[in-house]
Amino acid sequence: MGAGASDLVVEEAAVPGLGDMPELCAAEVLLRLGAPDICRLARLNRAFRSAGAADFVWEAKLPENYGYLMGFVDGGEDEQGGQGKRRSAVGKKDVYARLAKAVRFDDGKREFWLEKSTGMVCMALSSKALVITGIDDRRYWVHMPTTESRFHSVAYLQQIWWFEVVGETDFRFPAGTYSLYFRLRLGKPASKHSGGRRGCGTDKSNGSIHGWDRKPVRFQLSTSDGQNAVSQRYLDDEPGSWVLYHAGDFVASEHGRPVRLKFSMAQIDCTHTKGGLCVDSVLVYPKGVHTEEVVVRD
Incomplete structure (x- = not known):
């Protein structure tokens, strides 16, 4: 036993x-x-x-063009360039970790990063990377420092008749479907020196926010391979909240070719003025991935 x-x-x-x-x-x-x-x-x-x-x-988790993406980290954009040997010596886990952090380029006005759970590319363009009608005239627009932007600065519209914001980018997105958004807010943001307190001008009743209920804003998106999207939307969300306005979707092919994106938002009815709007950035996310309230097109 x-x-x-x-x-x-x-x-x-x-x-x-x-x-x-x-x-x-x-x-x-x-x-x-x-x-x-x-x-x-x-x-x-x-x-x-x-x-x-x-x-x-x-x-297996990295996008197929990770060599091209690492070129921005190394200071170049050619995955076959002189930095290739040093890059290949870095472990792939380290490559993933680096690309999962924001990679700034274009003098810090643009950045991209890998969405951690999917390994797909996200991109952000600051307001300073966009062409904004009247931006150099302080009667219309001012650049405001703020803690509420990943770029620490937004373009704030005081008042204007002709409102137009245009941008473009040329980038090799990994194959997949992507959504493009404008990140906007009615009312001034919190400043860097306000200790997180909301700025003034967040109440429609004070007149700072005006003109957006008269006519809708027109959003447009086009690509170099013929994809197009057009939509209209009234900017009538709650003042003081950042919202992603959906401009459209596009598909990046599996051939690894650069995609030239052109996009805009405009409200050019000159019968009335518009004001009290913050333009923070344009964001490109893999379709279905986003972290803030999204307004889809009508």
Whole structure:
């Protein structure tokens, strides 16, 4: 009886646990997960930790044009350029981690980053990267520093008759469908020196916010390969809240060619003035991915 109990103990001790999982099996599990879950499982045991550092796991999570994207980090835009050797020596996990942080270019007026869970590219263009009618005349527009913008500055419209904001970008987006938004707010933002307090001019009754209920704003989006979107929307959301106004969607092909985007928002009915609007940025997200309230086109 004692020998039988001893045999039972030996058999129980021989049963393998999760920590005995081969590294390749752990890697097969990680290949089916997003980056945040890979990092969580890597803390579980040695097999997942080792697999979670493997280049082939992270390369599968990177967009196919990650070499082109890393060119912006290295200070160039040619993935075949002189920085290639140094880049190839960096582990793919480190490449993913770097691209998941904002990569600034165009003198800091534009940036892109990888959405952590999907590995798809997001982009932001500041108000200073846009062509805004009357922006150089302080009677109409002023650049306001604020903590409410990722670029720490927004363009604030005081009053104007002809309202038009135009922009474009030429970029190699990984294959997929993307949505383009204008990030807007009725009323002044909090300034850098206000301790987070809301700025003045957030109440329609004081006259600072006016003209947006008379005519809708027209949003347009076009691409170099013939895609187009047009929509109209009244800017009638609650003053004091940042809102993403959906201008349209576009599809980036699988051939890796650059996509030239042109986009605009305009309200050019000169029978009345418009004012009290903040223009922060233009955002490009993978379709269905966004972090703020979105206004879709009518």
